[in-house]
Amino acid sequence: MSANHDNKFNFEASAASDDSIREVHAKLQSNKPDKPHGYPALPLVMLGIMCCIGFFGSIYMVHYSIRFDPLVVNAHANRAKPGISEKPTLTRAQLGKSIYLANCATCHQPTGGGVPGAFPPLAGSEWVTGTEERLVRIVLHGLQGPIKVAGNDYNNVMAPLGAVLKDEQIANVLSYVRQTWGNNAPDVEPATVAKIRADTASHSGYWTAEELLKIGN
Numbered sequence: 001m002s003a004n005h006d007n008k009f010n011f012e013a014s015a016a017s018d019d020s021i022r023e024v025h026a027k028l029q030s031n032k033p034d035k036p037h038g039y040p041a042l043p044l045v046m047l048g049i050m051c052c053i054g055f056f057g058s059i060y061m062v063h064y065s066i067r068f069d070p071l072v073v074n075a076h077a078n079r080a081k082p083g084i085s086e087k088p089t090l091t092r093a094q095l096g097k098s099i100y101l102a103n104c105a106t107c108h109q110p111t112g113g114g115v116p117g118a119f120p121p122l123a124g125s126e127w128v129t130g131t132e133e134r135l136v137r138i139v140l141h142g143l144q145g146p147i148k149v150a151g152n153d154y155n156n157v158m159a160p161l162g163a164v165l166k167d168e169q170i171a172n173v174l175s176y177v178r179q180t181w182g183n184n185a186p187d188v189e190p191a192t193v194a195k196i197r198a199d200t201a202s203h204s205g206y207w208t209a210e211e212l213l214k215i216g217n
């Protein structure tokens with residue numbers, strides 16, 4: 001007691017011996033959890049699961065998101081986009097227009113009006129709206145000599161186009177001239193062109209109007 005009164009630290013009086021201190025330390029240490037080595041396993045598994053969700057989620061989105069189209073949530077929305085029709089089905093006459101402009105318009109003019117004294121008109125021509133038998137022959141093998149078209153006389157030469165244009169192209173271009181500029185006659189079918197091509201395979205040289213007038217009606 002006297003030591004305490006002296007306010008001096010007395011090692012001998014201390015209750016703890018060296019051994020007891022070591023013992024307490026060892027106890028404390030054994031209670032402490034092991035310091036983890038590397039990354040703990042559970043967060044790694046979580047990370048893996050989240051990566052999988054991200055990966056397969058992206059694949060799902062690509063397949064089923066319809067490109068984030070906002071209309072997908074509206075069952076009643078009209079999905080047709082303006083200007084884009086389902087599958088445009090062009091008529092023969094529509095398909096024939098570009099063929100006409102590329103192969104006929106230099107002479108017969110884009111208006112179908114021809115050139116007076118040189119190239120007869122297709123607009124208002126009885127040769128155009130008359131029998132296909134003559135019309136197809138003119139395009140296949142050409143035409144020369146005197147011809148009366150819509151009341152006017154011509155005497156010139158039109159080169160054959162049978163080697164340049166396929167049956168379907170001839171059918172389309174003739175459907176175009178038959179249904180444009182006020183002309184009104186039915187389509188010419190490729191089968192008709194093919195048949196006339198076969199029927200006239202032995203024909204050589206250009207047709208004359210006189211010859212053609214004897215054919216068909």
Ligand code: HEC
Pocket residue numbers: 100103104105106107108118119120121122125126127128135138139143144145146147149154155156157158159161173174177209
């Ligand atoms: C190089 C000029 C030229 C081209 C290209 C041409 N034609 Fe002609 N076409 C003529 C001439 C010239 C005549 C009249 C021939 C004659 O005087 O005997 C004629 C006559 C015709 C006739 C009969 C007369 C009439 O006016 O109806 C038809 C039909 C016709 N052409 C259609 C066509 C079609 C279709 C094409 C294109 C696929 C075409 N032609 C391309 C010059 C041409």
